[in-house]
Amino acid sequence: MPQAERRERIFDGAVQESKPENEKMKFAVKAWSKSGRARVGLLQLSSSFAQGGPPAKEIEIETPALLLTTRKGLPAFISPDHLSSLPSPDSRLLQFSPMHFMEGPNSNTISTIGGVHQLLGLPDYGFIALPRDSILSLPECSSSNKHGASFETPCGRFLVKPLEYMKMISSMKPDLWVSLADEVHASVTVKRNKASVDRTIRWLDDCISLKSTDGALFGSIVGGSSIEERQHCAQEVAKRNVSGFYLGGFGLGDNVDERSKLLHAVTDLLPKEKPRQVCGLGLPEEVLQGVAAGIDLFDSMYIYHLTLGGFALIFPLDGKCKQVWDSQQIAMGSDGTKINLKATIYRKDTSRIVDGCICYTCQNHTKAYINHLLNVHEMLAQILLEIHNTHHYLCFFRVIREAIREGRFAELRHTFIENRRDYLLAASLGSRVL
Numbered sequence: 001m002p003q004a005e006r007r008e009r010i011f012d013g014a015v016q017e018s019k020p021e022n023e024k025m026k027f028a029v030k031a032w033s034k035s036g037r038a039r040v041g042l043l044q045l046s047s048s049f050a051q052g053g054p055p056a057k058e059i060e061i062e063t064p065a066l067l068l069t070t071r072k073g074l075p076a077f078i079s080p081d082h083l084s085s086l087p088s089p090d091s092r093l094l095q096f097s098p099m100h101f102m103e104g105p106n107s108n109t110i111s112t113i114g115g116v117h118q119l120l121g122l123p124d125y126g127f128i129a130l131p132r133d134s135i136l137s138l139p140e141c142s143s144s145n146k147h148g149a150s151f152e153t154p155c156g157r158f159l160v161k162p163l164e165y166m167k168m169i170s171s172m173k174p175d176l177w178v179s180l181a182d183e184v185h186a187s188v189t190v191k192r193n194k195a196s197v198d199r200t201i202r203w204l205d206d207c208i209s210l211k212s213t214d215g216a217l218f219g220s221i222v223g224g225s226s227i228e229e230r231q232h233c234a235q236e237v238a239k240r241n242v243s244g245f246y247l248g249g250f251g252l253g254d255n256v257d258e259r260s261k262l263l264h265a266v267t268d269l270l271p272k273e274k275p276r277q278v279c280g281l282g283l284p285e286e287v288l289q290g291v292a293a294g295i296d297l298f299d300s301m302y303i304y305h306l307t308l309g310g311f312a313l314i315f316p317l318d319g320k321c322k323q324v325w326d327s328q329q330i331a332m333g334s335d336g337t338k339i340n341l342k343a344t345i346y347r348k349d350t351s352r353i354v355d356g357c358i359c360y361t362c363q364n365h366t367k368a369y370i371n372h373l374l375n376v377h378e379m380l381a382q383i384l385l386e387i388h389n390t391h392h393y394l395c396f397f398r399v400i401r402e403a404i405r406e407g408r409f410a411e412l413r414h415t416f417i418e419n420r421r422d423y424l425l426a427a428s429l430g431s432r433v434l
Contacts, residue, residue, distance in 0.1 A: 098129055261292060
């Protein structure tokens, strides 16, 4: 039977048939910035579970959007009962790496349970699977070869081949998934960079031919620091039957000043009606840089690292950084966007992290309490910080979308960056005086 009519693959003895590529996902651009590539879109996810399971779910997420980075399907410090306290539906897209499950239930077990939705008891959330997550599953390009991509994980280093990767994707049944990519550091040689592009395109074809899930496929685009290689990869991937695009290789030694050129070179060649995802752009300035290039989906590894360090986000959501001239703040290294709640100056501070914030943490606890929890190494500190930081960043994305709709995005970006520079300069000068 022709492949166009019916595609079957056998995974561990089970025959599964692929479904139309766009069955689970729809995307439409709703607004553009006045001059530029920034845009507001609507991502719609829908799926029906096996007979006897929960009803079909419908999720609508406005983009640009933040994907909540997870460990084995759940945010590192937020339990399922606290997920509902975050802004909805903004918080209903969860990102995970199949590599996280290599030391847990095997593929057959996860498939029998019904995939990650049923395994985690979160049928009303959308899941996006990708090999790399910038926290616990890092590409190790020196060990990758023509057979598969190598990753450093908490369980050790793994060489993952397309067939093995597709077995994991098939068992986990995510709503969206990213094809296997050979992501390389920006400093690799021209020859190695070209090889990564060739491999990524070939592995995309393998993933398409082995596809046995109705999740929407995002084709990976790599190319290191070469505009030509990234454009070549983008053109090839755009020819394939994919529902969206994943821009890989960022946050791996690339030059921040050169990043805009690389992003624009790729997005200019991609069809406007399909979403774009990127991994490795976490700082507020980097998010604004990605949005300006037309990126729709971002990961939240920045929030995870902030929380681990005991930091809380405080920057005003209008994009204007407050000029705080307090000598103690400067001495503690505040940069105008976050504060370190481990600092002794918060030991007796009974105020909330951010006045007017409606997150669970700010509504119920003070800086002094979180400072205490951090200094006695109580895990509740990370839970409360993760809730606040995630809530604050999700609200930041809402502000970005509103600015695009109202034709103020360029102004928002410029104001945010300029005020950040002014603050850091003032803090630098102040620290010399102290």
